[in-house]
Amino acid sequence: MIRKIKHLTVVCLGAAILGNTGCSKLIEIKPPLNETSAALVFQSDATARAALSGMYNTFSQSATQNTSLTVNNTLLADDVVYLGANTSARELAANSYTVLSTISTDPFNTWYNIIYQANAIIIGMQNNTAISAQTNRQLTAEAKLMRAYCYFSLVNIFGDIPLVLTTDATISAYQPKETAANVYQQIIRDLTDAKANLLDNYAVTGQDRIGVNRFTAAALLARVYLFTGRYAEAASNASEVIASNLYSLTPQANIGTALFVKNSAESIWQLPPPINPTFQYTNEAGAFIPTSYTQDNIFYRIRPEFTQLFASTDLRRTRWMNDAIINGATYSVPFKYKYRTQALAVAAGVTEYQVILRLAEQYLIRAEARARLGTDLAGALSDLNTIRTRAGAVTTNTSVQAALLDEIALENRKEFFCEQAFRWNNLRRTGQADAVLNALKSTYRPTSKLFPIPQVALDTNPNLTQTPGY
Template identity: 25%
Template sequence: MKKYIETIKNLFVVILITSVVASCTKDLNIVPEDDQTVLSDAFFGSEDAYLEVLAGVYANFSLTGVDGPGSSNIEGLDAGTSQYGRVLLYLQTLSADQMIWSYENDPGTREIQRNLWTAQNPLIVGMFSRAMVTVSFANNFLRETTTEKLDARKVSDATRTNIVTFRAEARLLRAMAYYHMMDLFGKAPMVLETDPTVKFFPPQASRAELFTFIESELNAIEGDLAAPRTNNHGRADKAVAWTILAKMYLNANVYIGEDKNTECLTYTKKIISSGFSLADDYAHLFMADNNTNSATKEIIFPLISDGLITQNYGPTTVIINGQVGSLEENGAALGVGAGGWGGALRVRKQFVQLFDGGIFANDSRNTIISGTRDIEISDISDKDQGFVIEKYSNATSTGSFGSDQTFVDTDFPLFRLADVYLMYAEAHVRGGAGGSDSDMEAYVNSLRTRANNPQNNLTAADITLDFILDERARELHWEAHRRQDLIRFGKFTGGNYNWTWKGNASNGIALPATMDVYPIPASSLASNPNLTQNEGY
């Protein structure tokens, strides 16, 4: 059985979320469902409490409330529209050309997958709010671990040494939440631990200001983070900070109008040389024991899922139950109910076509099931149209299954080495200094070899930008990257590339460039006069 954090052996982490929310959401204008009192000094009578409070910051990436998987500690948002990994997956993947959701009466999904969203969309509200709750939790931890408070509580030197690392992790998680805000919304309310907790309207930070803040934070804390691959499962280390920086630099032309491919190469090389290696089997990365099988060599940072302790409607529970086909009823092999969620998820034609050709017939990344299905999806509500896939599983690499047949044990691999290899390749092809053709070829071909693809002797001439974009889709589909990738390549908005149901047209139509960012939620605008709406909304 998987624990959320190895040192937390009970559900205290869940209770903690509610109490922490109350102490710091007023400065974000987010109202908790259960307004508990602020954590008291008595709570910190045990020095173990500091790790437990840090666990609450991490837990916000998996949990939504204290009363089971369907509960939410944010007023007005249910668990399905505010679980961090799930809404991140929807905004990055469901909005693009890889995934489609059958049940369009589910709040917000129709508008996201047809690119019709507005500032009232509950999934957009959920992402904005959940990211800012992470900021809030991190700020609360930092407020409770100042030198003055530690002195007053007579905290031991040994615990103070650990708290240095804990504070760095809290700042990293806050920076990661702001990274997602920068990418998805282009702006965010900026709140630090030194700001007032009441009667305070956070100022708005622009994309450039967020970029500078995140970059400076991650550089400042690097020396205090654990070395790569030395922290407990599910906790951040230096490599997580480096990965966020590498992804920021790769997308810097989008974010700040500057080329930072050289910086991207610098950080990808740091990650590659820090002890990670590819999982032995591609499938291991997406199985119920990906916290213990060969995937641990490759996954840089996961979002934790546990069928018993951290039950939630997160990305892997949604994907695994959703990818059970309406015709196939293949859930038993995936470790969930035989019928799963009745054909909730399918793939769009354009994704299927990336695996056309003989070299992909036995590629282990090609888990597409066609059967008697039609590749076209003319009616989204018809679950029998469109192909399905079996990328994720609640089965283990040793032949057993997860601890529950609905809520899966499969962690979501937010960052992993294969992505870093492909970032290296792209930054090198885009002209970044410090890379080499031979290293790029070795990294890309290692992915092909691991996938049992016979075309695993590619040369630098083969590895073009178009190839990289397609290979990223083949390697990283349904991992919350696709929207960002298409934007970076100039193919998300506009009409250079259309896909099934893009812009609410069955064959796809152009989108305005303003849709490269999501709108600021109307509720957030109403509660904070310092926020302004993005252009076009």
């Protein structure tokens, strides 16, 4: 990692993130060697905001976030069968990656690159009287939320990892691993601080939900507390989001058309399309939806065993999957996002954004947290049935704790199939990965739950050790 911020540029996405209405003229700061020291970058509100824009720009244009987080993690789990010929995709689908695989390089490099940018902002804001207090507070909080999000992704991919909180390459280049538990503690500290300092609306981004606010931090905190077994805190943060009145579940009648679109009422945090923020389609749709519904062009087939788990009235089966009958067999593909090209989205007059966080998760987080605590099974059941009712599925009256937890886990799978890393992370988190995947994949092994550290990282950092089992 370098210690200077290269040739800082504000692009259209940066303008959108900052709530500006147009695309700013490129801002270039050109001291000798085209490098700008952090001291110069953080000498005005405008240049500090430009640094934040650069961080978001890296995030939104990263294939790790806008494509791989969903596609790769879907392959790792059990919701789809991969029918294509791509070598890396086949390794992921078979959970057969090794130290010779390259699949871990992009997430490792991407998340640490964004963390570096977040660290630069956080450090640049410290004791900085050149920046207005309001801007300082907002930028620091947004950078901490982003750092927490990246570390959550890293710790769920690699387990123990270096916890880098500096921009000093003489330190970061030689940091050993920190335990996953300690990384989670830093995630919680960052999100707690962000929650305390962010606005409770989307004013910074002109009400567009590509921005983050206090409830974005609370939603992430609810997820992190669930993953770390702190169920009371998980339920509390989820309740804050649910009670905020900023969000509402997409009505049942519109579940197929109004949920994964720009500024949907259910979205807590969205991401505009990469490369060009004026585009109207997502990379996820481009990956999952075939160019034509023929056997040679369908690469991601939802497992028939999974489709059979949905009740006949469940709209998620008919609105979030698309079917083709080929040689008498039904091939279902993910269809949450509907338009695989810009031309198709424009023709339909629809703008789809990748959804990072949405309200349905908060109901299911609170349902599981309440069920695990065992003190409010009625509340857990109510939350579960809220999601089932919206989907058109049959409600349940399960009152036994173990059975209720099973029902909630199944509902999580149905609600979030082929979406971000939900199914893969939940299999790992709940200790079900070995039993479920061993039964489906002959090449699966327990060490497959984590990726190997990229060899190039090991070669450059003598204090870094390989993931156990590799």
